[in-house]
Amino acid sequence: MSPYALQTKGLVKKFGGFVATNDVTLNVQAGARHALIGPNGAGKTTLINLLTGFLEPTAGQVILNDDDVTQLAQHQRVKRGLARTFQINRLFAELTVLESVVLAVNERLGLGARFFKPVGAHTQAVQEAAELLHTLRLADVAHEQTRSLAYGKQRLIEIALALAAKPKVLLLDEPAAGVPTSESRELFASIAALPRDVTILLIEHDMDLVFRFADQISVLVSGALLTQGTPDQIANDPKVKEVYLGETVHG
Amino acid sequence: MSIVSIDLAPLQRADRWRVAEWAFWLLPVLGYFVFPDNLVLLTQIAITALFCLSLDLILGYAGIVSLGHAAFFGLGAYTAGLLASHGWGEPLSGLAVAALASGVLGFITSLLVLRGADLTRLMVTLGVAMMLFELANKLTFITGGVDGLQGIEMKPIFGTFGFDMVGKTAYWYSMVVLFLMFWAARKLVHSPFGLSIKGIRLNVARMPALGAPVNARLAAIYTIGAAYAGVAGALMAQTTQFVALDVLSFNRSAELLLILVLGGSGSLYGAMLGTIVFMAAHHVLSDMNPEYWQFWLGAMLMLIVLFARDGVMGGLRTAAARLVPRKLAAP
Amino acid sequence: MTVLFDGIASGMLLFLISVGLSVTLGLMNFVNLAHGSFAMVGGYVCVTLLNKAGVPFLACLPLAALATALVGVALERTLYRRLYTATHLDQVLFSLALVFMSMSAMQYFFGAQQQPLNLPDFLKGQINLPGLDMGIYRLFLIAVSLLIAFGLQSMVSGTRFGAQLRASVDNPRTARGVGINVERIFTLTFALGSALAGLGGAMGVEMLGLDPGFPVKYIVYFLIVVAVGGSGSITGSLVASLILGVVDVAGKYYVPQVGSFVIYAVMVVMLVFRPQGLFGRMAAR
Numbered sequence: 001m002s003p004y005a006l007q008t009k010g011l012v013k014k015f016g017g018f019v020a021t022n023d024v025t026l027n028v029q030a031g032a033r034h035a036l037i038g039p040n041g042a043g044k045t046t047l048i049n050l051l052t053g054f055l056e057p058t059a060g061q062v063i064l065n066d067d068d069v070t071q072l073a074q075h076q077r078v079k080r081g082l083a084r085t086f087q088i089n090r091l092f093a094e095l096t097v098l099e100s101v102v103l104a105v106n107e108r109l110g111l112g113a114r115f116f117k118p119v120g121a122h123t124q125a126v127q128e129a130a131e132l133l134h135t136l137r138l139a140d141v142a143h144e145q146t147r148s149l150a151y152g153k154q155r156l157i158e159i160a161l162a163l164a165a166k167p168k169v170l171l172l173d174e175p176a177a178g179v180p181t182s183e184s185r186e187l188f189a190s191i192a193a194l195p196r197d198v199t200i201l202l203i204e205h206d207m208d209l210v211f212r213f214a215d216q217i218s219v220l221v222s223g224a225l226l227t228q229g230t231p232d233q234i235a236n237d238p239k240v241k242e243v244y245l246g247e248t249v250h251g
Numbered sequence: 252m253s254i255v256s257i258d259l260a261p262l263q264r265a266d267r268w269r270v271a272e273w274a275f276w277l278l279p280v281l282g283y284f285v286f287p288d289n290l291v292l293l294t295q296i297a298i299t300a301l302f303c304l305s306l307d308l309i310l311g312y313a314g315i316v317s318l319g320h321a322a323f324f325g326l327g328a329y330t331a332g333l334l335a336s337h338g339w340g341e342p343l344s345g346l347a348v349a350a351l352a353s354g355v356l357g358f359i360t361s362l363l364v365l366r367g368a369d370l371t372r373l374m375v376t377l378g379v380a381m382m383l384f385e386l387a388n389k390l391t392f393i394t395g396g397v398d399g400l401q402g403i404e405m406k407p408i409f410g411t412f413g414f415d416m417v418g419k420t421a422y423w424y425s426m427v428v429l430f431l432m433f434w435a436a437r438k439l440v441h442s443p444f445g446l447s448i449k450g451i452r453l454n455v456a457r458m459p460a461l462g463a464p465v466n467a468r469l470a471a472i473y474t475i476g477a478a479y480a481g482v483a484g485a486l487m488a489q490t491t492q493f494v495a496l497d498v499l500s501f502n503r504s505a506e507l508l509l510i511l512v513l514g515g516s517g518s519l520y521g522a523m524l525g526t527i528v529f530m531a532a533h534h535v536l537s538d539m540n541p542e543y544w545q546f547w548l549g550a551m552l553m554l555i556v557l558f559a560r561d562g563v564m565g566g567l568r569t570a571a572a573r574l575v576p577r578k579l580a581a582p
Numbered sequence: 583m584t585v586l587f588d589g590i591a592s593g594m595l596l597f598l599i600s601v602g603l604s605v606t607l608g609l610m611n612f613v614n615l616a617h618g619s620f621a622m623v624g625g626y627v628c629v630t631l632l633n634k635a636g637v638p639f640l641a642c643l644p645l646a647a648l649a650t651a652l653v654g655v656a657l658e659r660t661l662y663r664r665l666y667t668a669t670h671l672d673q674v675l676f677s678l679a680l681v682f683m684s685m686s687a688m689q690y691f692f693g694a695q696q697q698p699l700n701l702p703d704f705l706k707g708q709i710n711l712p713g714l715d716m717g718i719y720r721l722f723l724i725a726v727s728l729l730i731a732f733g734l735q736s737m738v739s740g741t742r743f744g745a746q747l748r749a750s751v752d753n754p755r756t757a758r759g760v761g762i763n764v765e766r767i768f769t770l771t772f773a774l775g776s777a778l779a780g781l782g783g784a785m786g787v788e789m790l791g792l793d794p795g796f797p798v799k800y801i802v803y804f805l806i807v808v809a810v811g812g813s814g815s816i817t818g819s820l821v822a823s824l825i826l827g828v829v830d831v832a833g834k835y836y837v838p839q840v841g842s843f844v845i846y847a848v849m850v851v852m853l854v855f856r857p858q859g860l861f862g863r864m865a866a867r
Contacts, residue, residue, distance in 0.1 A: 052460065078462035090457040092450055098262060103450050106443040107462040113471075115444040120263035122443060130257045142257045165462055316671045363850065367857025369670040370613060374809040378850040381802060385843040501798065505678055512675055542686040549682025556675045557664065 002066055005030040005199035006051070006082075006169050011060035013043075013050055013223075020046045021057070022223040028169070028216075034201045035210045038220035039243060044203045045087060047220065048171050051201075052084050053077050065168060078107075081168035087177055087203075089158045093147040097138055097157055100146060101129040104164030129164070136160050136190055152183040159190065170194070172202035176209060188213060211235070219243065266441035275520065279426040290418040296530045297425040298486045303510050303522035304436060305479030310508075311516030312440060313472045314452030315364065318373050318504050319380030320480055322360075323353040325499030326383065327481030332400045332488035333393070340406035342424065342489055349485035350478040357477020361470040377501070384499040400494035414490075421490035428486060432479060436519060439475070448472050509552055515564025524563045583714040585835050586828060591720035593827020594727035595789060599782030599800075600807035601734065601819045602775025608814020609751045609771055610666055613673045616680035617779055617804055618797030624650040624780025625792040626688060629697045639702045643784050650780025651773045658772040666768075681797045689794040697792040719788055726785070730778070734816055747771060751814055803830075806849045812858060 006028040013021035020043045028034045036044055049055040051062055053074040061070045069077050092100045105125045106112050120126060133139050136156045141149060146157060155175065162170060175191065176184040188209055194200065204210050210217065210231075217234045219226040221243050227234070234240055282293050302324055309315045327349035334345050356379075363375050387394045394400055407413040412420045439445050451458050451465055458465050488494045497503060514525020536544060555562060603617040628646040631637040637645065657680075665673050701719060709716045738744035749757040750767045758764050783796075790800065803826065811822030826845065833844045 054459075073464075074459035075462045075464050078460065084460055086457075086460075090454050090460070092453040092457070094453055095449070098257065099446065102262070103443075103446050104461045106446065111443040112447045112463055112468070113444055115439050115442045118266035118438070118441040119443055119446050120259070120265055125443075126259055126262060130259060133257060139257050143261055161457070161461060310671070314671075316674060318674070363854050367853060370607065370805075370809055370813065371853050371857045373613065373670075373674070374805055375850055375853055377802060377805070378846045378853075382843055382846040382850070385840075385846065389839055389843070501802070508675065508678070542689045544686075545682050546686035546690070549679040549686065552675060552679035552682065553661075556672055556679065557661075560672070 003029055004063075005032070005065060006201065007063040008047075008051070009061045009063065011047070011050055011062065012058045013046055013055060014058045020223050021050060024060070024220075024223070024225055026218060026225065026228075028199055028201050030199055031196045032199055032201075032216055033214050034199070034216045034218065035214035036201060036203045036218050036220055037205070037207075037210060038226075041222075042220040043223040044220055045173055046223070048084060048173050048203065051171060052082065078165055078167075081165075082171070083162040083165040083167035083169070084171040085158045085162045085173055085175055087173040089151075089154050091146045091154060091157055091161070094145060096143050096145055097149070097153075097160075098126075098129060098133065098142040100157060101132055101160050101164055102126055104161045105129045105132070108165050132160055132164060135193075136163075137186075152179050152187075155179050155187065156190070159187075163194075167198065169199045169201070172200065172204075174203050174205065176204065176206055184209065266437075272520075275523070276430065279430070283422065290422045292530070292534055294418060294422045294425045294490055295487075296526055297422075297429045298483050298490070299507075299510070299530060300523050300526040301425075301429050301432060301486065302480055302483035303507060303514070303526050304433060304519060305476045305483060306507055306511050307516055307519055307522040308436060308439075308479065309473055309476035310511065311518070311521070312445065312452065313448050313469060313476075314455075315376075315469065315473060316369060316373055317364075317376040318501070318508070319376035319378070320476075320507055321499050321501070321503040322376075322380035322383045323357055323477040323480035324484040324487075324503065325380075325387065326356055327353045327484030328488040328494045328498045329387065329394060329400065329484075330481070331485030332403050332494040335405055335489065335492075336400060336402040340404050342405055342408050345489060346428070346482050346485045349481045351481075353481025353484070354474050354478035357474040358470060360477075361473040364473065365466050365469055377504075380499060380501065380504060384496070384501075387496055387499055394494070394496070397496055399496060400488070401492075403488060403492040403494070405489050405492065414492075418490070425486050425490060428482065432482065433519065433523075436479070440519065444468070444471075509548070512552065512555060513562050515562030515566075518564050521562055521564040524567075528563060584716075585832050587714060587716055588720065589828030589831035590824060591717070591723050591827070592789070592831050593824035594724050595782060595786050596803060596807055596827050597820050597823035598727050598730065598785065599779050600804040600811075600823060601731075601816060602778040603804050604808045604811060604813050604815065604819040605747075606772055606775045607808055609747065610768055612662065612666060613670050613677065614662075615674060615677035615801055615805075616684065616797065617677075617775075618799075618801040619681055619684035620650050620654060620776045620779040621783030621786065621800075622684065622688060622792070622794075622796040623653055624783035625787045625796065626692060626697070627780070628784035629699060629787060629792060632699065633697075639705070643781060646784035647777040647781040650783070651777035654776025655769060655773045658769050662772065663765075663768075681801075685794045685797060692794070694794055697787060699787045699792070701788060723785055723789075730781075731816070731820055738816060743767075743770070803845075806845065810849055810852055 004027045008024055008026045011021055011024040012019070024047060036047070038044055046055065050057050053069070053072060057070065061068055063069065064077060064080055064082055067080065069080060092103065095103065102119060102125055105128045106122070109125055111122055111125055130142070133142055136159065138153065138156055138160060141153060146154065155178070159175065172191070176187055179187055184206070191200070192213060214231060216228065217231055218228040219234065219240055226239060226243065227237060229237070279297070283290070286293060305323070306317070306320050309317060330349040330352045331345040334348060339345065360375070360379050364372050388396055405414045408420065408424060414420050447458070447463055447468055450463070451468060455465060484498060487498065510525045510529045511522055512525070513529055514523065515521030559565060561568070599621045603614060606612060606614060624646040627649045628642040631642045631645055632639055661676070665676055705719045705722055707718050709718065709721070738747060746757070746762045746767055749760070749762055750764045754764050806826060807819055807822045810826070811818030829848065830842070830845055833840065837844070
């Protein structure tokens with residue numbers, strides 16, 4: 001049993017002649033708070049897409065909890081404990097918040113194929129969804145239609161949908177993107193409150209949040225891993241400073 | 252932690268039958284007594300409503316745009332018709348076999364339909380329907396070709412209710428089948444499976460990220476929709492004792508699409524209301540010049556698409572929201 | 583061999599009408615089932631000019647194209663434009679509505695019968711070679727279509743408009759950002775597509791006939807060309823049209839009892855293996 005919850009081995013993704021992901025070997029410790037940073041266009045979202053199975057790699061492997069999942073489809077990886085959030089919300093506009101989360105919980109409980117008893121009668125799923133809403137402070141908007149809510153709330157729903165899968169590994173793609181700074185602290189408080197047996201890999205641009213939250217940081221540049229280390233190591237790494245020309249790195 | 256406790260009642264009550272629904276399902280009973288001379292027309296309305304319901308399942312709920320849904324209707328009609336014209340006149344088993352045949356075709360084509368983007372899907376559904384049309388057209392010795400399938404003789408339902416000339420038996424037969432299948436569809440859309448289908452329509456990219464096997468679910472709903480259409484076609488064959496070639500035509504698929512949009516897709520009742528409004532209008536205006544009818548049909552469809560996209564159901568919901576202070580959850 | 587020749591002629595006609603649909607679908611991602619209506623309009627304009635106004639046939643053709651282009655621009659600016667961002671279903675419904683309205687309008691003005699068309703003498707007749715009978719009109723059709731195909735390809739790859747068109751197809755957002763007036767490109771392209779459809783409709787009266795049912799009768803063929811050739815690809819449309827034309831004519835000649843079944847089956851099979859068509863890219867949605 002390796003100590004790693006998530007690994008990639010020599011992961012490569014080419015789009016025609018363009019190399020989006022260049023031989024990435026990444027190891028994420030179980031229970032880690034691992035951040036992935038890098039300049040725009042470095043290929044961070046592409047990497048997440050490869051990890052989840054949304055994209056098929058040109059070469060290399062993805063290993064989840066010691067299982068090679070490279071050939072598995074997205075939904076199969078979710079069943080094995082991998083969940084993600086999207087950089088831009090992908091929500092169910094016409095559904096209420098509660099309905100959306102119940103939908104997600106149903107999938108985890110394997111109820112998605114049940115076609116007779118109504119949704120409301122599956123009490124375990126509904127209770128679980130309600131608890132999740134409480135945890136993320138969405139209880140007061142439970143019966144509001146998703147599309148009528150403020151962006152900050154919608155971002156919380158985005159996270160709720162991923163959490164509903166009770167993942168062992170959670171991939172967060174810029175969770176604070178588009179959320180005003182005042183609300184992002186609260187958002188991160190929710191993420192930080194997650195139990196330690198959930199491994200978190202997150203992409204973030206807000207260095208403040210990254211250095212506050214992460215215990216390991218990987219730096220991705222032009223599709224390749226530049227370096228990896230603790231926040232202190234990264235903050236003092238001259239190569240990283242060079243890459244972030246002009247950006248203040250929290251020291 | 253939030254101190255607000257979530258009221259789960261709306262979700263738990265979501266599938267309860269509303270007063271308006273009970274009232275609606277009294278209509279078939281009323282119809283029998285108020286329009287005793289028009290039972291044939293009303294039967295056809297019921298059959299078309301079932302056909303429209305089947306399209307609502309795949310289009311209104313699952314979001315699959317099909318221009319060839321008549322394929323399943325027609326296959327069901329010919330299946331039931333051929334059974335009856337070759338000596339097997341038992342109605343209910345005829346329905347079952349037709350449902351099976353259309354369901355199988357639906358399942359096979361679902362594997363094709365799920366690949367590719369909207370245009371490809373459109374073309375595959377259209378192509379399959381056109382293929383069946385051509386087959387039925389050419390295999391005259393089986394289907395009767397352009398002249399249609401005749402010689403359909405139906406045995407009494409349960410051995411007791413014989414098909415009469417006035418159409419009373421056909422009327423109740425169709426209405427009961429419609430109601431039972433509607434009831435089943437209603438259960439389906441309120442179930443977790445139904446919710447996941449809605450999820451696929453609303454955000455297909457999100458569903459696999461939640462662990463849902465999207466293709467399997469879509470194949471399932473498409474198969475069910477096909478089977479439903481097959482039953483409608485079988486009813487048509489059994490009640491009119493004739494199958495015309497146009498059951499497989501593009502016109503039938505296009506007209507069905509229009510009826511569903513008129514009524515409002517995604518609510519099951521929209522399919523019912525759209526059919527009633529359309530066919531009643533068609534009947535009342537039947538002596539109108541067909542050019543005028545088609546022109547105004549097109550104009551109306553255009554207006555709906557541009558300004559009243561949710562059709563009759565949308566209009567009813569808006570009216571209800573204005574008249575009733577409490578917000579009614581949609582069925 | 584004659585069958586092959588006739589199939590090629592049929593395919594070229596199909597190309598002429600369908601290429602506009604392919605480009606507008608590729609450009610505006612708009613599923614326009616009413617494309618056949620534009621061809622029909624071109625046909626009726628041509629027939630009216632020829633029979634009622636005595637305009638020489640060769641002059642009727644560009645006039646029909648122009649008239650159809652004007653109709654196209656008018657509809658694009660007022661109606662189509664509103665639905666560019668709508669769902670494909672809404673576009674299908676809208677264009678279906680247009681089909682109904684155009685068909686009934688033509689029936690109202692012209693009646694349900696086939697429109698007679700009397701070709702000028704120099705286009706009648708055949709050139710007879712051993713084993714190959716070439717109808718003069720079909721030769722004319724092939725020549726015109728090839729010219730247009732060549733012209734289109736040159737325009738798209740060689741001119742500034744073509745470059746802007748390609749940019750707008752690839753990435754409308756970026757194209758706007760670079761200063762390309764994407765809305766105007768859309769209108770011009772739609773006009774061009776309509777003009778070609780109108781020309782094709784006019785030229786097709788001799789071979790396909792003309793009655794108010796034209797759009798519904800043939801829309802499936804146009805859609806097949808676009809689906810199989812790949813939307814947005816001129817070469818794809820050409821190849822797909824030729825294949826379709828030859829298979830259809832040959833099929834009806836050699837195996838008439840099967841009819842159009844083969845066409846549909848071939849299309850379905852092809853789309854199963856290559857959902858993006860022969861030359862198309864995977865659609866964004």
